[in-house]
Amino acid sequence: MSMVFDLQWILYTGAIGLIAIGLVGIIWSRHLFRIILSLAIAEAGANLMLVIAGYRLHGHAPIMVAGVWPEQMVDPVPQAMVLTAIVIGVGIQALALSLAIRVKEAYHSLDIDEIRAAMQADIDAQAGVTGDLSQEEPSGREVIGPTVAAEEGRS
Amino acid sequence: MIWITGLLVVVMLLAALAVIFFNNHVAAVAAASVVSLALSVLFLLLKAPDVAMTEAAVGAGLSSLILALALRRLGLTQTGAASATDEREKNR
Amino acid sequence: MNLIALVVALPLLGAFLLPVGARSVGWVGRLLGPALLLLTSLVVIVLWRDSGGVPSHIELGGFQPPLGITFYLDQLALVFALATSLLALLLWPHAAWRDARVAALMLLMVSAASGMALSGDLFNLYVFYELVSVASFGLVAAPKTGAALAATLRYVIISGMGTVMALTGIALIYTQTGTLNLAHLTLLSATTLDNTLGLTAFVLILLGIGVKAELFPVNIWVPEVYATASQRVSALLAGLISKLAIIVIIRLLVLLFPQPEALTLLLVIGALGVLLGELAAWHAKDFERMLAFSSIGQLGLVLMAFSIPGQAGLFAGLAVAMHHLIVKPALFVLAERWSGGFAGLAGAGWKSPWAAGLFILFALSLIGVPPLPGFWAKLMTLLGLLGQDNWIYWTGAGIILLATVFEANYLFRFGLGLFKAGSESRSAKVPVHDAGSLGPSLILGAVLLIATVMITPVGNWLAGVADQLADRELYVTTVLGAGRELP
Amino acid sequence: MRNLTSPLFAAGLAFFLLVVVAEFEPGAAPMVVGQAILQEAPETTGTANIVTAVVLGYRGIDTLGEIAILFTASLVAGLVLERRGGKRQAQAPAGNVLRISTQLLFPLMLVIGFYIILHGHLTPGGGFQGGVILAAAFFLPLLARPGIQVRHFGLAVTEGLAGSAFIVIGLIALFQGGAFLQPLFGTGSPGQLLSAGSLPILYLVLGLKVGAELAGLLAHLVYEGSET
Incomplete structure (x- = not known):
């Protein structure tokens, strides 16, 4: 019994560890490329978690072979879900990287904070709210907006 | 089984930590594919051969290829000169 | 069927x-x-x-x-x-x-x-949710300006975090129950999900799907995306997609998570959204971001309404949600011509009186001026909150009243600005609405007015919808049949 | 500030999740729906690989949604990376070894890819895995001969037609009085290559679509709109 529990425990440590490391990477890194990599790590953790959800001790793969009965097989449903999730993950990763390539061309930086500052300046300039107020008084969103609050919330 | 699993999990988590902490981007991509490979073997141990195949093909193969291509387009492939961002990240 | x-x-x-x-x-x-x-x-x-x-x-x-x-x-x-x-x-x-x-x-x-x-399937919901996300990334990035791409990238990263959390939540639920069908989960929820695990799974899914619902901690993408995307895309995201995300959350809450803590959590998150959204909107200096922050506030209000226990809460929540579904897209369509800072819009109302009239109509309804539908929705929410014998709910009601003051203030300020006599040089550049940019708003305004006139039948119908939403038994028997043997 | 609090946040989350999962019965999945599917899948769908039965049958709409997501991601990547009048990146031509090995590998990978796709209902593997190999097969020539023209239109046609075929097969079932995406043409005898009715066709279509989409994605990342 203790062996069984240990295996379960090891597996969950792996899955949750990946999720945690990935989330730390996303929040902590300022480099876009690193953030995108961390996202993939966190997703891998969630996938592992799903596969563990369908694991049955001493089970067999869910493929009909002579001598193996359905009662001995592991759960096929989480496996199908993970197949879906893996492919979705790689699609989103490629999408994020394409965006990063263009963002770098636009702002000559891959630092998320620098990009955000440049983007805010861009948005303000486009909306025509720069110049008059931004110098002496920070605009409203910088002070009270959910941006600040949310970062407190998620950290 | 339990020892192999434990070893794989340790390797996987170390590689994942390496992804965050390596300053070199190419090495980080390599570490990410190590995570995928370890994960893929874990899936195999968990009797999920379909998932293992997909993880190996997509996670370790295709995804690394995409990341490598993106690295080239982002101009991050040079291993010697760390960019300004890297410097800052190191200094924190 | x-x-x-x-x-x-x-x-x-x-x-x-x-x-x-x-x-x-x-x-x-x-x-x-x-x-x-x-x-x-x-x-x-x-x-x-x-x-x-x-x-x-x-x-x-x-x-x-x-x-x-x-x-x-x-x-x-x-x-x-x-x-x-x-x-x-x-x-x-x-x-x-x-x-x-x-x-x-x-x-x-x-x-x-x-x-x-x-x-009616947990993982299928996740797949559709991801498809909505990815399609919205494309629509938001479509202008391809640097700012739009950067905003999209930040949106992708936040959504990605949400995805991981939602997926983890689904994995937790599956580990505990071994099924994904919502009706089946409803049957099993009393014995398997009414515990810490259930609450954890709910929080994870709430944070995951909450990205699209513009919920408090995961809404940092909202202002920048709405400021850079095309206004019609913002209209769809703020009007429709955010409501859909909330509806999914509420359906899961009703069916799977009977914990009272979940409702309190909704109330707190909603109240923070209302407070921060409306305050930020009050500080905003351009039309789009004012709408974006106000949308965060409105969705907080929706969440607060849904946090009232029982059918009354569902009714109030649906009313607020449907009202916002009509009003917010209309306002974003108005922003198509009236894009940008308030200063540039001084006197724009004289040039496009129809648009200004529509803005005032929608603003009045948002603030909650009788007899517009927004008034009834807000009234029901307030009465529902005050009807709870609990100080947290009363505080929530106070926050709504406070936020309404701010809301009225900035909406009136903008409305008055539209009729300010601008200086000559500026008024020459003031944008003018045409049929194409007014059409959608006009139609939505007509819908709002019809709802105002027919408030009783509309209310009765919504109450019926809320009844169906609240009826867990109906859901289970409809999907699984009565007395069928289940695996 | 965030460099200290974020690890703490993640550590807290991890600890909390570990506490939650520690309550689970060790080693035993609940197997509620899974067991029922394991019991009936071979008869109802005729596949030996039950994961395939779930992917294409029981959860077919998930798979449709998934290829739609991949399609969207590829579409958006193209939209974002495309630039009118952009010049190709100058690349050093590949060496002989790479070129020749590519020519040898290409047919081999095609065969392997299609083999994996067509045996998806029998053995591990199927549309996704085979599709990735197909994409790699089409990507190899790009690496070996940088000057080669990517035929985006061809990829787009494959992608569009394969995706439509998936939906049309589903719609045929719908208009024959069944449900959307209901498997067609009976089940055959499980374990045979020609079994499982329309599921192998769906996997073939899926493999082609996944392959075309991934190849398109890779091609976008290699070439389009590159600077200098």
Whole structure:
């Protein structure tokens, strides 16, 4: 019994560890490329978690072979879900990287904070709210907006 | 089984930590594919051969290829000169 | 009833064919999308009429629930499926006429949004949610300015975090129950999910899906995305997609998570959203970001209304949500011409009196001036909150009242600014509305006025929808049948 | 500030999740729906690989949604990366070894890819895995001969038609009085290559679509709109 529990425990440590490391990477890194990599790590953790959800001790793969009965097989449903999730993950990763390539061309930086500052300046300039107020008084969103609050919330 | 699993999990988590902490981007991509490979073997141990195949093909193969291509387009492939961002990240 | 699958399948088919088809035959790209949306709206209307308001379900792939995936068709699902098609038709973006890919993205989003409204399967909901996300990334990035791309990238990263959390939540639920069908989960929830694990899973899913619902901790993408995306896309995201996300959250809450802590959590998150959103909107200096922050505030209000226990809360929440579904897209369409800082809009009301009139109508309804529908929605929420014998709910009511003061203040400030006598040089540049940019707002304004006149039947109908939403037994018996043996 | 609090946040989350999962019965999945599917899948769908039965049958609409997501991601990547009048990146031509090995590998990978796709209902593997190999097969020539023209239109046609075929097969079932995406043509005898009705066709279509989409994605990342 203790062996069984240990295996379960090891597996969950792996899955949750990946999720945690990935989330730390996303929040902590300022480099876009690193953030995108961390996202993939966190997703891998969630996938592992799903596969563990369908694991049955001493089970067999869910493929009909002579001598193996359905009662001995592991759960096929989480496996199908993970197949879906893996492919979705790689699609989103490629999408994020394409965006990063263009963002770098636009702002000559891959630092998320620098990009955000440049983007805010861009948005303000486009909306025509720069110049008059931004110098002496920070605009409203910088002070009270959910941006600040949310970062407190998620950290 | 339990020892192999434990070893794989340790390797996987170390590689994942390496992804965050390596300053070199190419090495980080390599570490990410190590995570995928370890994960893929874990899936195999968990009797999920379909998932293992997909993880190996997509996670370790295709995804690394995409990341490598993106690295080239982002101009991050040079291993010697760390960019300004890297410097800052190191200094924190 | 099986035909309801067309609502998901046809737009998807159109989207797959569009990028190729439009290159071969030019007019295909322009007409296919709207034509398909008309068709799907018709399908929903016909099926709705046939159903007579009684919920039913379909089995995709012909596999009996809980093994296969089901769509659940109650009035709420149908009204959102219909709203998806109609709103997308109304807000069909200009760019889609030129670029077939934008049209394809719109169709993908419509298909997935209808799927989210209909789906009765936890993982299937996640898949449709992801499809909505990815399609919205494309639509938001479509202007391809540096700011739009950067905003999209930040949006992608936050959504990615949300995805991981939602997926973890689903994994937790599956580990505990071994099923994904919502009806089956409802049956099992009392014994398996009424614990810490259930609450954890709910929080994870709330944070995951909450990204689209503009919920408090995960809404940092909202102002920048709405400021950089095309206004019609913002209209769809703020009006429709955010409501769909909330509806999904609420359906899961009603069916799977009976914990009272979950409701309190909704109340707190909602109150923070209201407070921060409205304050930030008060500080905003341009129209789009004012609308974006106000949208965060409004969605907080929706969440607060849903946090009232029982059918009353669902009724109030649906009322606030439906009201916002009509008002916010209309306001964003007005921003199409009135884009940018308040200073540049001084005196714009004189040049486009219809637009200014519409703005005032929507603003009054948002603030909650009787007899507009917004008043009744807000009143019900306040009464519901005050009716709870609990100081947290009373604090919530106080926060709503406080936020309303701010809301009234900034909306009036903007409305007055529209009629300010601008200096000569500025008034020359003041943008003027035309039929194309007013049309959608006019139609939505007409809907709002009709609802004002017919507030009693509309209210009764919404109460019926809320009854169906609240009825867990109805959901289970509709999908699984009464007394069938389950695995 | 965030460099200290974020690890703490993640550590807290991890600890909390571990506490939650520690309550689970060790080693035993609940197997509620899974067991029922394992019991009936071979008869109802005729596949030996039950994961395939779930992917294409029981959860077919998930798979449709998934290829739609991949399609969207590829579409958006193209939209974002495309630039009018952009010049190709100058690349050093590949060496002989790479070129020749590519020519040898290409047919081999095609065969392997299609083999994996067509045996998806019997053995591990199927549309996704085979599709990735197909994409790699089409990507190899790009690496070996940088000057080669990517035929985006061809990829787009494959992608569009394969995706439509998936939906049309589903719609045929719908209009024959069944449900959307209901498997067609009976089940055959499980374990045979020609079994499982329409599911192998669906997997073939899926493989082609996944392959075309991934190849398109890779091609976008290699070439389009590159600077200098």
